[in-house]
Amino acid sequence: xAGVTQTPKFQVLKTGxxxxxxxxxxxxxxxxxxxxxxxxxxxxxxYYSASEGTTDKGEVPNGYNVSRLNKREFSLRLESxxxxxxxxxxxxxSMGSLTGELFFGEGSRLTVL
Amino acid sequence: xxxxxxxxxxxxxxxxxxxxLNCSYTVSxxxxxxxxxxxxxxxxxxxFTLYSAGExxxxxxxxxxxxxxxxxxxxTAPKPEDSATYLCAARDTGGFKTIFGAGTRLFVKA
Numbered sequence: 001x002a003g004v005t006q007t008p009k010f011q012v013l014k015t016g017x018x019x020x021x022x023x024x025x026x027x028x029x030x031x032x033x034x035x036x037x038x039x040x041x042x043x044x045x046x047y048y049s050a051s052e053g054t055t056d057k058g059e060v061p062n063g064y065n066v067s068r069l070n071k072r073e074f075s076l077r078l079e080s081x082x083x084x085x086x087x088x089x090x091x092x093x094s095m096g097s098l099t100g101e102l103f104f105g106e107g108s109r110l111t112v113l
Numbered sequence: 114x115x116x117x118x119x120x121x122x123x124x125x126x127x128x129x130x131x132x133x134l135n136c137s138y139t140v141s142x143x144x145x146x147x148x149x150x151x152x153x154x155x156x157x158x159x160x161f162t163l164y165s166a167g168e169x170x171x172x173x174x175x176x177x178x179x180x181x182x183x184x185x186x187x188x189t190a191p192k193p194e195d196s197a198t199y200l201c202a203a204r205d206t207g208g209f210k211t212i213f214g215a216g217t218r219l220f221v222k223a
Contacts, residue, residue: 035213042212043213045210045211058210100147100204101147102147102211103159104158107155
């Protein structure tokens with residue numbers, strides 16, 4: 001039972017490079033989310049997708065774009081990476097807004113030099 | 114502004130020494146208060162959901178309680194394997210925006 005799978009687990013970029021973080025869930029969940037986690041701060045929501053075909057901005061969306069490819073997959077793209085985007089990124093999913101618990105992936109550690 | 118604050122930042126306990134973690138929240142219309150456990154290098158793992166003041170939930174050595182402004186995670190007779198970061202989160206009436214606290218790092222020494 002894989003749950004939420006993120007790739008890659010580690011990535012090092014140079015300033016200005018682009019990359020896409022991939023996320024897939026096999027729990028038939030409707031909603032998917034991208035968070036970033038920085039030392040001393042709580043998880044902060046970047047973007048979310050309430051259901052297939054919809055995406056919305058979270059608390060810190062600047063510098064990111066997302067695509068809900070289908071019900072299973074939700075990707076996060078950094079078009080021009082900046083050192084401030086060095087962080088650990090977590091993808092999560094939930095059945096919907098009424099069942100609130102989130103199921104998280106293992107995380108993707110990104111370093112921007 | 115919606116906010117979730119956890120204290121203490123870190124807590125060191127001896128095995129068997131019971132204690133509590135605090136989570137204060139300011140959310141307009143709470144639609145759930147959540148507790149997660151996070152081990153180093155891993156994603157958060159769901160523990161509990163509380164919906165209304167006075168509600169309590171238990172799992173092994175952990176018990177979560179909720180008031181109108183705070184939630185507590187009580188740890189009874191902890192073991193070294195309980196060492197982890199415990200995250201508190203609140204979901205507002207919009208339903209999709211869950212606000213996380215910075216977490217409490219718990220260390221339990223044998």
